[in-house]
Amino acid sequence: MKDPRLCGLEVEGRQMRAVEGGVTAARGFKAAGVRCGVKSSGLDLALICSEAECAAAGVFTTNAFQAAPVVLSRKRLESGCAQAVVANSGNANAITGERGLRDAEEVCAAAAAELGLDPEKVVPASTGIIGVRLPVERIKAGIREAVASLSADGGPRAAEAILTTDTYAKLSAYEVEIGEKSVRVGGIAKGAGMISPNMATMLCFVTTDAAISPGLLKRMLVEAVHTTFNCLTVDGDMSTNDSVIVLANGCSGCRIDCGTEAAELFGRALSQVCLDLAKAIARDGEGATKYVEVIVDGAASAEDAKRAGMAVAKSPLVKTALFGNDPNWGRVLCAVGASGARVEPDKVSLWFGDVQIVNNGEPTQFDLDAVRSVMSCKDLQIRVDLGIGAGRAKVYTCDLSYDYVRINAEYHT
Amino acid sequence: MKDPRLCGLEVEGRQMRAVEGGVTAARGFKAAGVRCGVKSSGLDLALICSEAECAAAGVFTTNAFQAAPVVLSRKRLESGCAQAVVANSGNANAITGERGLRDAEEVCAAAAAELGLDPEKVVPASTGIIGVRLPVERIKAGIREAVASLSADGGPRAAEAILTTDTYAKLSAYEVEIGEKSVRVGGIAKGAGMISPNMATMLCFVTTDAAISPGLLKRMLVEAVHTTFNCLTVDGDMSTNDSVIVLANGCSGCRIDCGTEAAELFGRALSQVCLDLAKAIARDGEGATKYVEVIVDGAASAEDAKRAGMAVAKSPLVKTALFGNDPNWGRVLCAVGASGARVEPDKVSLWFGDVQIVNNGEPTQFDLDAVRSVMSCKDLQIRVDLGIGAGRAKVYTCDLSYDYVRINAEYHT
Numbered sequence: 024m025k026d027p028r029l030c031g032l033e034v035e036g037r038q039m040r041a042v043e044g045g046v047t048a049a050r051g052f053k054a055a056g057v058r059c060g061v062k063s064s065g066l067d068l069a070l071i072c073s074e075a076e077c078a079a080a081g082v083f084t085t086n087a088f089q090a091a092p093v094v095l096s097r098k099r100l101e102s103g104c105a106q107a108v109v110a111n112s113g114n115a116n117a118i119t120g121e122r123g124l125r126d127a128e129e130v131c132a133a134a135a136a137e138l139g140l141d142p143e144k145v146v147p148a149s150t151g152i153i154g155v156r157l158p159v160e161r162i163k164a165g166i167r168e169a170v171a172s173l174s175a176d177g178g179p180r181a182a183e184a185i186l187t188t189d190t191y192a193k194l195s196a197y198e199v200e201i202g203e204k205s206v207r208v209g210g211i212a213k214g215a216g217m218i219s220p221n222m223a224t225m226l227c228f229v230t231t232d233a234a235i236s237p238g239l240l241k242r243m244l245v246e247a248v249h250t251t252f253n254c255l256t257v258d259g260d261m262s263t264n265d266s267v268i269v270l271a272n273g274c275s276g277c278r279i280d281c282g283t284e285a286a287e288l289f290g291r292a293l294s295q296v297c298l299d300l301a302k303a304i305a306r307d308g309e310g311a312t313k314y315v316e317v318i319v320d321g322a323a324s325a326e327d328a329k330r331a332g333m334a335v336a337k338s339p340l341v342k343t344a345l346f347g348n349d350p351n352w353g354r355v356l357c358a359v360g361a362s363g364a365r366v367e368p369d370k371v372s373l374w375f376g377d378v379q380i381v382n383n384g385e386p387t388q389f390d391l392d393a394v395r396s397v398m399s400c401k402d403l404q405i406r407v408d409l410g411i412g413a414g415r416a417k418v419y420t421c422d423l424s425y426d427y428v429r430i431n432a433e434y435h436t
Numbered sequence: 437m438k439d440p441r442l443c444g445l446e447v448e449g450r451q452m453r454a455v456e457g458g459v460t461a462a463r464g465f466k467a468a469g470v471r472c473g474v475k476s477s478g479l480d481l482a483l484i485c486s487e488a489e490c491a492a493a494g495v496f497t498t499n500a501f502q503a504a505p506v507v508l509s510r511k512r513l514e515s516g517c518a519q520a521v522v523a524n525s526g527n528a529n530a531i532t533g534e535r536g537l538r539d540a541e542e543v544c545a546a547a548a549a550e551l552g553l554d555p556e557k558v559v560p561a562s563t564g565i566i567g568v569r570l571p572v573e574r575i576k577a578g579i580r581e582a583v584a585s586l587s588a589d590g591g592p593r594a595a596e597a598i599l600t601t602d603t604y605a606k607l608s609a610y611e612v613e614i615g616e617k618s619v620r621v622g623g624i625a626k627g628a629g630m631i632s633p634n635m636a637t638m639l640c641f642v643t644t645d646a647a648i649s650p651g652l653l654k655r656m657l658v659e660a661v662h663t664t665f666n667c668l669t670v671d672g673d674m675s676t677n678d679s680v681i682v683l684a685n686g687c688s689g690c691r692i693d694c695g696t697e698a699a700e701l702f703g704r705a706l707s708q709v710c711l712d713l714a715k716a717i718a719r720d721g722e723g724a725t726k727y728v729e730v731i732v733d734g735a736a737s738a739e740d741a742k743r744a745g746m747a748v749a750k751s752p753l754v755k756t757a758l759f760g761n762d763p764n765w766g767r768v769l770c771a772v773g774a775s776g777a778r779v780e781p782d783k784v785s786l787w788f789g790d791v792q793i794v795n796n797g798e799p800t801q802f803d804l805d806a807v808r809s810v811m812s813c814k815d816l817q818i819r820v821d822l823g824i825g826a827g828r829a830k831v832y833t834c835d836l837s838y839d840y841v842r843i844n845a846e847y848h849t
Contacts, residue, residue: 352566386532428759429838432757432760
């Protein structure tokens with residue numbers, strides 16, 4: 024598998040070029056990451072700010088318990104307009120009652136005052152422990168420091184500041200030629216545990232210098248998230264804080280209108296940034312030793328394909344077998360069979376990497392050592408063909424190791 | 437929590453007395469457990485046989501991939517009549533194609549020949565590795581030995597012979613006075629991994645000396661399973677082989693008719709046997725260090741209560757926190773919020789043991805040490821009150837430890 028970050032991608036005969044910087048790759052954006060003392064160590068406050076007002080859109084967790092910053096961001100993005108994002112790690116400000124909402128507002132107001140913006144133009148995000156009040160004074164002190172250190176190459180530090188149990192910062196950015204102009208789209212994300220579908224179950228901030236309406240931006244974001252973050256699972260737990268927020272400041276001078284080739288090209292770049300970040304989250308799953316793609320073909324519908332793929336990707340028995348290099352392939356079909364997707368057992372085929380294990384419901388005479396060798400790779404693909412339709416999905420996940428248990432048995436205390 | 441096995445239960449003013457023997461507690465049943473070499477060590481073949489033909493019923497996995505013995509048992513129980521059960525551990529005979537079905541038939545035919553029964557009266561069950569052909573000759577040799585060693589106190593050995601990764605045999609039996617007569621109901625079960633709802637995800641065999649029609653027996657079994665085995669989860673993985681089979685031979689001379697007090701009493705005993713066995717499976721979950729009951733009250737419906745309770749019980753983040761004695765209670769509400777059950781966040785309350793942590797959506801000033809002390813118990817209850825209705829459910833589960841990963845990373849190889 025080639026890494027698109029290294030080789031670029033050809034889109035419609037044009038080169039989409041990977042660039043550095045994450046959220047500061049696009050023109051007119053600055054960012055900062057500082058330490059304010061919410062986490063016990065490391066950077067824990069990120070600030071992203073545009074020089075001009077932006078079209079803005081977001082998609083959020085569908086959990087019935089929505090963290091205070093999610094409630095506030097959702098409300099503020101109804102206007103389709105924003106200019107800055109302030110995000111802390113170490114504390115989720117979730118299940119903190121009315122007080123939590125006022126805390127989130129106070130953080131945004133402090134950032135707005137330092138940046139000289141209307142508070143309504145600042146959207147918040149938080150990640151970390153649930154049910155504990157946000158240390159607002161520390162965060163306000165951090166905001167002063169972050170504003171002072173905002174810079175056009177601050178993307179990597181901002182990416183660092185939103186991490187919790189992640190082991191590395193996650194950035195992606197592309198430049199794509201549209202007519203005579205070039206547009207950049209870049210993003211940062213965090214997420215390692217409490218990762219499951221129906222919203223990214225993580226934080227992701229994307230910036231672009233395209234000029235685009237809030238309505239079209241929202242539609243294109245929803246589309247990009249559907250096949251990327253929403254096809255990602257680490258542990259099947261959906262967070263209270265998941266947010267993907269995109270800001271478009273128009274600084275490239277390149278206009279993206281609905282139904283044009285420009286929209287097609289911009290959409291590809293936006294999806295690629297989301298895909299890179301989703302894959303980086305799967306690869307950095309808590310305790311993960313392996314990155315795994317589950318591909319389901321031949322399903323009755325795309326929804327069924329995703330349902331079957333997610334069931335495989337969420338199965339603790341499949342995930343522990345992957346960790347143990349144990350060719351216990353029956354667990355994969357068992358998970359497919361329990362998924363609720365339409366399945367006709369005698370039409371199902373299964374591959375680990377290039378090795379076909381089941382053909383139309385019957386085990387083949389496969390070479391067990393070949394399967395073991397596929398399983399011992401750090402990157403592997405499991406493919407299921409349900410043999411009954413044209414539905415297809417690709418799901419991104421990782422294995423389940425001792426370290427997942429260690430990390431999550433000891434996270435709070 | 438008192439163990440009903442030790443103290444008995446008072447039902448409608450009458451004593452329901454715990455008795456020994458599992459499937460051989462009821463009169464007219466014999467059982468055996470022998471080693472035939474399917475597993476690498478230990479007993480692996482169980483035989484249960486009644487002296488008279490029985491009314492019989494079963495409930496089975498809803499997985500789209502149904503193991504060969506499930507397909508065959510389901511078909512044979514359509515008659516409502518059976519006399520013996522033959523079960524092996526170590527090999528599931530699942531995803532083994534047409535050949536697997538013929539193997540299951542051959543095993544039953546061998547048992548029928550040795551027992552002098554019509555093969556249609558023998559129902560099979562298997563548990564173990566998926567996708568590998570059953571070693572039929574070894575099992576047939578085992579059947580000869582099992583028939584020779586059938587005995588009226590063979591229940592415990594049969595219970596031993598169906599285990600896989602279980603650490604102890606699971607038996608339960610009760611005697612209940614009905615009129616001038618007494619009826620016994622007893623069962624054995626296995627299950628430690630691949631345990632989730634919508635069928636027991638395990639093997640369970642129940643025998644009784646009540647005289648009851650197959651139709652009523654089936655209805656009462658479905659009812660008992662609904663609130664016991666179907667409220668049980670170890671790892672959320674639904675097996676291809678789950679089977680609960682009940683045989684009623686009438687040897688007590690006590691007739692159970694629909695709508696009578698006798699049916700009420702018999703139903704209580706049947707449910708209690710299923711509940712004891714379901715709890716024993718949760719307590720023996722793979723790698724489990726703790727037994728956990730999740731109680732959901734105040735839900736919009738009983739289905740919603742079960743949905744919320746199962747989401748908590750399946751959450752890897754909740755389960756690892758339980759293992760680590762980590763009072764990270766936010767994960768419980770996060771799982772409730774993601775469950776799909778109707779939730780109004782500001783009406784939700786939460787308790788760990790007797791300690792109230794959340795009251796109407798707001799954290800209380802609870803004593804963290806008191807919560808830690810609840811969490812360090814081997815048996816604990818988590819209770820969520822959704823505050824919007826009268827729906828209630830109780831779900832049985834365990835924690836997720838390093839040993840779950842070890843057991844499942846190394847099961848096959």
